[in-house]
Amino acid sequence: MKTLSIITFIFLSQITVSQTFKVGQFNLSIEGEDKNFNRTVNVRTIAPGVEELEISLSAQQKAIPSPITIKFKQASIDIQSYLGPYGADALNEPTSLYHYPISRMIPVSFNAKPAFTSAMMDQPSMTLINNNNTNRLTLAVSELVYPTTLQIGENEENGVGFDIKIGLFSYPTKAMESYKVKIRFDSRDINYNLAQQDLLEWWKTENQLNFASIPEKAHNPFYCTWYALKTDGLNAENIEQQAQLAKEIGCETIIVDDGWQKAYDAKSGYCAYNGDWEIDTTRFKDFKKHVEKVQDLGLKYMLWTAPSMIGEKSKIYETLKDKMLYKADWASAWVVDPRFPEVRKHLTERLVSLMKENNIDGFKIDFMDLINSRFAPKNLPMGNGRDYESVEEATVKLLSDIYLACKIINPNVLIEYRQFFTSPILQQYANMFRAIDCPNNILENRTRTLDARNLNKQVIHADPLAWNENETPEVAALQLLQTFLSVPQISTDLTKMSASHLKMLQFLLLQWNEFNEVLTRGQAYNYGPEANYTWSEVSLDHKTAIVAYQPSVITPINMNKDLLIVNATHKNSLVFDCSKDFGTHNVSIYDCMGKLIRKEKIKFKGLVKINMPTAGIIRTN
Incomplete structure (x- = not known):
């Protein structure tokens, strides 16, 4: 986008306690005194409705910048909810890695808490929306490595509005002579999906990101052993049995989750032996041959690892025990300090050795969000063998080392991360x-x-799917259909599934595969985010897929010739309100096990009600 105007403000370090700026419709204040740095502020109008605030710091000699807070008020005009970081409370010590609720409701200001983001924790942005899926403000910080905090709260005083704060340098970074950060304000009256997709492109440009290549297999259905077998049921025979059935229903990669490593003993404590990453020869008498057996079925083979933790009972613990950040109290393990080159070297070499020795195809890398300045001690010493000052920079280096080393062995290496380490910097x-x-x-x-999709250039996978073996096929099918815009990972014990469940999986995965490209790579519009999504539409080339998650009136933008309609609701009908004439389609309506219910001609113009079963699908002829 073309820059329309630039306003520059320069302030000497002696007078940088608080300054105010006009950025588009917003009156901002920048607070924070720092005697070591001069501060330059640029305000740019990039396009109508899009502004940037650039803060530059410079010092005579290296120093750690002092905290900076950017504050402003957003008028509460046609704003009903927001999408933001998942709520890693920056004020408190963590109690659980997973205890982060999905952000939708904006809290009152006196109860608002700053959300922590960093290279290993979420992304520094928030999107304020109305209930018609329209962007009201997409706010983002260009900094993707060092910690940033974001806070929003509703304030009924002085005119109803939202108090918004952005915090920089509230957590340890490193000594530096200069620093530059941009804050983007997008107030365009456009669909919020488009605003978020533009934001991802902005991050990519500002940080000169080069995203990891995506092998074709990353887009195809997976099987994961975790919920099906857990750790106690993990052995060569059980994996091979699940792999055979997984291939028959349409999966093309298997992830062998936790439990494959030597000396695993649940009674000793979770992750007690992490760090050695050696094959358990009791469970796998000939692991390489076992891997070959699974691959001969036509499946890629991935292993779960957690490079962030070293177990207290591992052999490597004595060597590295003085190179840890803190104890993970919920596990019998310590979180590594990646600022030590010995730590990065050991972890990278272990994963590379596993890949070379056993010819595996990739790794599911877990728990990397444990490594960040929020979890680590507040005073992080430099020196004593550390070659990085910033924990976040060192962790990015570790993950870069692992990826590049594995890619040398296998250019099509499959690497999976999970929320919350989803930052664009990690998408490389x-x-x-x-x-x-x-x-x-x-x-x-x-x-x-769906939250992850707009802000991620890589492939989004669902959490592994599991359900009670006595569930009806229609309700079990909803686990898959409700995540149809992501790559499915089946994780139910296929040996215990009824014939109807297997038939359902085979049929629906076949439909998913036929629309694989549009579902994972198409232009998506996800509607009703304030209600955790009501329906989605995604199109690419001549194909369109529409998935209804909750009973609602579907208002399509596109209905291409090759059409897939999914009823992932409990209702036996779907209602469309077509503002334009999409023409007459010859359709076939199926139940979730592939039984043809009927064929008919449907004219998609105006109000259209289609009777179809729960978990049923429509295909055009």
Whole structure:
């Protein structure tokens, strides 16, 4: 976009306690005194409705910048909810890695808490929206590595509005002579999906990102052992049995989750032996042959790892025990300090050795969000063998080392990260990003995958899908259908599934595969985010897929010739309100197991009601 105007403000360090600026419709204040740095502020209008605030710091000699707070008020005009970081409370010590609710409701100001973001924790942005899916403000910070905090709260005083704060340098970074950061304000009256997609392109440009290449297999259905077998049931025979059935229903990659490593003992504590990453020869008498056996079925083979933690009972612990950040109290393990080159070297070499020795195709990399300045001690010493000052920079380096080393061995290496380490900076070192653990939770899996999609250039995967073996096929099918805009990972024990469940999976995965490209790479519009999404439309070339998650009136933008309509609701009908004439389509309506219900001609113009079963699909002929 063309820059329309530039206004520059220069302030000497002696007078940088608080300054005010006009940025588009916003009156901002920048607060924070720093005697070591001069501060330059530029305000740019990039396009109508899009402004940038650039803050530049410069010093005579290296120093750690002092905290800076940017404050402003957003008028409460046609704003009903927002999308933001998942709520890692920057004020408190963490109690649980997963205890971060999905952000939708804006809290009152006196109860608002800053959300922490960093290279390993979410993304520094928030999008304020109305209930018609329209962007009101998409706010973002260009900084993707060092910690940033974002806070929003509704304030009924002095005119109803929202108090918004952005915090920089509230957590340890590193000594520097200069620094530059931009804050983007997008107030365009456009669909919020487009505003977020533009934001991702902005991050890519500002940080000169080169996203990891995506092998074709990353787009195809997966099977994951986690919910099906857990750790106790993990062995060569059980994996091979699941792999055979997984291939038959349409999966093309298997992820062997936790439990494959030597000396695993749940009674000793979770992750007690992490760090050695050696094959358990009791469970796998000939691991390389086992991998070959699975690959001969036509499946790629991935292993779960957690490079962030070293277990207290591992052999490497004695060597590295003085190179840790802190104890993970919920596990019998310590979180590594990646600022030590020995730590990065050991972890990279172990994963590379696993890949070389066993010819595996990639890794599911877990728990990297444990490494950041929020979890680590507040005073992080430099020196004593550390070659990085910033924990975040060192962690990015570790993940870069692992990815590049694995890619040398296998150019099509498959690397999966999960929420919350989804930052665009990390999209350079992984090609798949998965929703955080939410077994048998349709609402959360749907919401987290769709939330991630607009702000991620890589492939979005659902959390592995599991359900009670006595569930009806129609309701079990909703686990898959509600996450249809992400790559499915099946994780139910296929040996215990009824014939109807297997038939359902085979049929629906076949439909998913036929629309794979549009579902994972098409232009998506996800509607009703304030209600954790009501329906989605995604189009690419001559194909369109429409997925209804909740009973609602569907108002399509496109209905291409090759059409897939999914009823992922509990209702036996769908209602369309077509503002333009999409023509007459010859359609076939199926139940979730592939039984043809009927064929008919449907004219998609005006109000159209289609009777179809729960978990049913429509295909055009």
